[in-house]
Amino acid sequence: MNISHDTSATNSSLVQPKSYSSVKVTKAAQIIAIVIGSGALFLGALDFSINVNLPLFRSDLGETLVSVQLIIIMYHGARSGMGFIAGGISDRFGIKWPLGAGIILYTIAVGLISLQDSLNPIVLLRIPQGIGVAILFTLAPALVSRAVGQDHKGLALGVTLGSMGLGTLAGTLVGGYLGQEIGWPAIFWARIPISIALLLTLVFALNGTLAKPVENRETQSFDLYGSIVLFATLFIFVLSVSLARVEGWLSPLPITLFWVTIILGWLFSIARKRKQFTILPDGLSSFPGFKSGALSNLLLTIASFVMWFLFPFYVADVMGRSVFTLGALLALMAGMNFAGAAIAGWLSDQIGDRTVTFTGAVITSIGLVFIGSGGANPTMTYILTATTVIGLGFGIHQAAVYALTLRKVPSQHSGVTSAALTVSQTIGTVISIAIMTSIINWRLSIPETSFVEAYKFAHFIVALVAIIAGLIVIKPKTGRV
Numbered sequence: 001m002n003i004s005h006d007t008s009a010t011n012s013s014l015v016q017p018k019s020y021s022s023v024k025v026t027k028a029a030q031i032i033a034i035v036i037g038s039g040a041l042f043l044g045a046l047d048f049s050i051n052v053n054l055p056l057f058r059s060d061l062g063e064t065l066v067s068v069q070l071i072i073i074m075y076h077g078a079r080s081g082m083g084f085i086a087g088g089i090s091d092r093f094g095i096k097w098p099l100g101a102g103i104i105l106y107t108i109a110v111g112l113i114s115l116q117d118s119l120n121p122i123v124l125l126r127i128p129q130g131i132g133v134a135i136l137f138t139l140a141p142a143l144v145s146r147a148v149g150q151d152h153k154g155l156a157l158g159v160t161l162g163s164m165g166l167g168t169l170a171g172t173l174v175g176g177y178l179g180q181e182i183g184w185p186a187i188f189w190a191r192i193p194i195s196i197a198l199l200l201t202l203v204f205a206l207n208g209t210l211a212k213p214v215e216n217r218e219t220q221s222f223d224l225y226g227s228i229v230l231f232a233t234l235f236i237f238v239l240s241v242s243l244a245r246v247e248g249w250l251s252p253l254p255i256t257l258f259w260v261t262i263i264l265g266w267l268f269s270i271a272r273k274r275k276q277f278t279i280l281p282d283g284l285s286s287f288p289g290f291k292s293g294a295l296s297n298l299l300l301t302i303a304s305f306v307m308w309f310l311f312p313f314y315v316a317d318v319m320g321r322s323v324f325t326l327g328a329l330l331a332l333m334a335g336m337n338f339a340g341a342a343i344a345g346w347l348s349d350q351i352g353d354r355t356v357t358f359t360g361a362v363i364t365s366i367g368l369v370f371i372g373s374g375g376a377n378p379t380m381t382y383i384l385t386a387t388t389v390i391g392l393g394f395g396i397h398q399a400a401v402y403a404l405t406l407r408k409v410p411s412q413h414s415g416v417t418s419a420a421l422t423v424s425q426t427i428g429t430v431i432s433i434a435i436m437t438s439i440i441n442w443r444l445s446i447p448e449t450s451f452v453e454a455y456k457f458a459h460f461i462v463a464l465v466a467i468i469a470g471l472i473v474i475k476p477k478t479g480r481v
Contacts, residue, residue: 158345
């Protein structure tokens with residue numbers, strides 16, 4: 001497939017396709033875009049119900065804790081590989097129909113998963129579900145970014161991203177209840193009505209400028225071969241890291257997959273330099289805030305995701321609390337994510353994206369130090385406070401870093417730019433689980449080291465990572481971004 005080279009992102013003096021910022025978007029259309037974007041992120045975030053129901057999968061399917069983790073591994077692999085493809089398609093052909101396809105694929109996948117009674121088909125169906133979620137998480141922020149001008153983009157993105165916190169909260173509380181009272185299939189089929197409502201809203205409410213491609217972009221061919229290679233590279237990388245955690249970093253399968261990733265990445269890089277692969281536009285890394293925003297997003301995800309796979313063991317094994325208590329604490333964190341995102345969106349428009357992004361990272365770091373220093377007998381007030389701080393900090397950082405990365409990007413590249421944030425978050429999740437689990441196991445291998453001590457050590461490390469995530473967005477120049 002012969003693809004023309006797109007140089008519009010590298011030289012502002014060249015003639016560029018008309019962007020949405022130069023076309024009037026009505027207030028009603030902006031509200032519709034925010035509603036649809038928020039709904040898409042809410043729907044995708046409901047998958048956090050998986051985390052609280054893993055024990056049910058293990059017992060009902062007769063599997064081990066290691067084997068049921070394939071449900072998560074394949075999902076994240078598909079998410080990481082599809083982000084840039086979804087962004088590239090939307091940048092050329094518009095957001096409406098790719099987003100609709102993502103909703104349909106997601107809905108079919110969760111419906112079929114709810115009908116299964118064995119692990120293997122569930123694992124396979126998690127691939128199309130992950131592809132669907134990647135489309136939702138990529139195109140929802142891109143849609144809002146295209147709909148809203150620079151001066152109010154922070155607030156709009158903050159409100160939209162806050163819906164992820166609400167989805168996480170609902171997935172944790174409602175998903176936990178449905179799994180316990182009805183069974184794990186309920187956490188999948190219960191999403192179908194929400195998916196249908198979102199799809200109908202998209203089809204009938206999103207019209208006009210926002211439903212169309214940026215002018216002149218739809219005539220450009222799509223880089224199919226580059227998309228396939230990029231998908232395979234990211235998918236296999238996520239599998240290699242995930243399997244290294246399960247089977248060991250020096251095991252043959254993870255090492256083989258690492259080498260395959262390196263080879264595919266090298267081939268993609270060579271083909272891109274020769275203008276054969278154009279799924280990633282030239283000059284992508286030169287967009288204001290892109291490099292620092294994507295890297296900060298990756299690092300803070302690595303730091304904060306310990307709350308989803310280490311904190312549950314601390315609550316259950318050290319504090320001796322119930323699953324309900326754990327669910328309530330995670331729901332509190334998710335609720336504070338929503339509050340933090342809403343506040344940060346408005347603040348970013350007022351005092352600048354970088355300042356707010358840095359502040360969110362520092363607050364998250366402080367919370368991680370507190371939660372890691374609770375010791376063997378922490379009070380519930382102490383844990384509630386620390387959880388609140390972490391949730392607030394992450395929400396602030398997430399909204400601000402999206403505003404930083406998307407605020408000044410040309411509208412014709414908002415899809416692939418949003419994809420960079422989606423992919424960095426997915427890869428950060430996988431790296432966090434793999435590396436921090438390995439660090440915990442290493443510390444526990446030292447004689448007379450308790451889980452509490454290893455837990456504290458790991459949290460001090462991720463607190464430092466969170467600080468670095470904030471420092472890299474600091475820029476000596478004045479100005480918003």
